[in-house]
Amino acid sequence: MSSQVSLPQSLHPYLPLTALAPMQDVTNLWFMKVIAHYGSPDYFFTEYFRVNDTSRLNRNILAAITENDTGRPVFAQMIGESIPDLVRTAIDLCRYNIAGVDLNMGCPAPRIYRKNVGGGLLLSPEKVDRILAELRQAVNDRPLTVKMRVGFENTDNFYKILDIINRHNIDLLSLHGRTVKDMYHGAVRYDLIAEAVRRVDCPVLANGNINSAKTAIEVLSQTGAAGVMVGRWAIGNPWIFNQIRQALRFEPIAPVPLVEVRNYIDRLWQTPTAATMPERSRVGYLKMFLNYIALSVDTEGHFLRLMRQTQTEIELFNLCDRVLLDDLTKTLALAPSLSV
Structure with a gap:
């Protein structure tokens, strides 16, 4: 079944997508503006809105949507596991000028996954199934997207979760090719990202250690992904999105003094x-x-x-x-x- 909602227009429709990964305490409004000064990605994602029975939309995170003058679409990311509260928050977020609602199923911080949220959700495909079913109903006129890892400590649930993503017509999957327990260490399983690209109906963004334009090209070629999502390496090199576009156009990459x-x-x-x-x-x-x-x-x-x-x-x-x-x-x- 095809995706229900079309994704926002990219900067360069004929090139693969680029996205700045959501990073807690980093990807606020100010950092998005700074990155945009050096060359915007196609898509931004907010830090996560924490969702529970007493949560309200965090005003600082909301500013990354309401005061954003970068001209690029911003997806609002949520983290939580209480279905009624996720639905309530998603409906609240849809009142703003968001590109879509993104569910965090990959955060590797132990204080997060121990609460069965973020990467902790990967231990429970049945729960993921229920959450995505309800969110898809609530978010029906905007893209509903998921950011996840290839598993919690192994990849046993990987294909099961990919099939759930298909079942609920998710519009975009950002996939970090490590497990939650890997944190940011060890090899990135680009082979599993390639498997996901073959298995799901929606576009996939390859994420995990994309540290240069050259790596981005190699990962796109190996995985067949629709684009790349860059996190920590964009902090060290905010020019990276421009450099990726230069490489995709076979132009020399401009050195940064x-x-x-x-x-x-x-x-x-x-x-x-x-x-x-x-x-x-x-x-x-x-x-x-x-x-x-x-x-x-x-x-x-x-x-x-x-x-x-x-x-x-x-x-x-x-x-x-x-x-x-x-x-x-x-x-x-x-x-x-x-x-x-």
């Missing part, structure tokens, strides 16, 4: 909440991004180690200047290709 990386760090620092944040919190917030940026700049890890030792804004920015502005001919390292 480290001075541009220094400007990107400045942009992240100027978060709208900056004025009310104590310096220590701001430095901590920026370090969360720098954990990823540092590895793209210096694969040896010296920058990362020194960055983590800084405590004040002045120390942190002096270090960034020293590393990034020392040699103006240096460019951002392109992550190595996979041997897929």
Whole structure:
């Protein structure tokens, strides 16, 4: 049975899709705007709205939808397991200008899956079946999408869940090719993503360690996926979506001078909440991004180690200047290709 609802128009209808993965505490309105400055993906996904019997829509997460001027569609992601509350929240979200409602069935944080939500749902296909049946009825004029992993600690339920996704006419599946227990370690099962592409009727976004444009091309070719979803690697390299499009068009990938990386760090620092944040919190917030940026700049890890030792804004920015502005001919390292 074909998908009931059409997905929002992509930026380049003749190219595979690109999406920024939803990341808690990262993919807020500000970060979406920063990414858009360097080259938007086709689709954005919000941080997850927590859903339970007392939940209300989180205003900060909602801002990523209501105040979003990037011009790109934003899918609203929910995490939860209470069916009436998921349905209530989905109906609430559909009152806003969302591209669709996304159910999180992949979050690998133990404090999340222990509550049988996020990746924990993969242990219970029957529950997934009931949730998707009810959500599909509630969300009938917008895309209903799912983000999941290939299993909890093994892939025993993988095909069963793919068949449930088909049964309920899910419109888009974002599939991270690791199990929940793998977290972010170990090999990504691109072969299983390819299996999903063959088995489900909806488009599939391949997710998991897509660290460069070259890798994106290899993964698209190996899996036959409709597109790629990039998470942590887009934090270290916000140019990645443009680079993927350049690679798909067989254009040379424009190198990014480290001075541009220094400007990107400045942009992240100027978060709208900056004025009310104590310096220590701001430095901590920026370090969360720098954990990823540092590895793209210096694969040896010296920058990362020194960055983590800084405590004040002045120390942190002096270090960034020293590393990034020392040699103006240096460019951002392109992550190595996979041997897929």
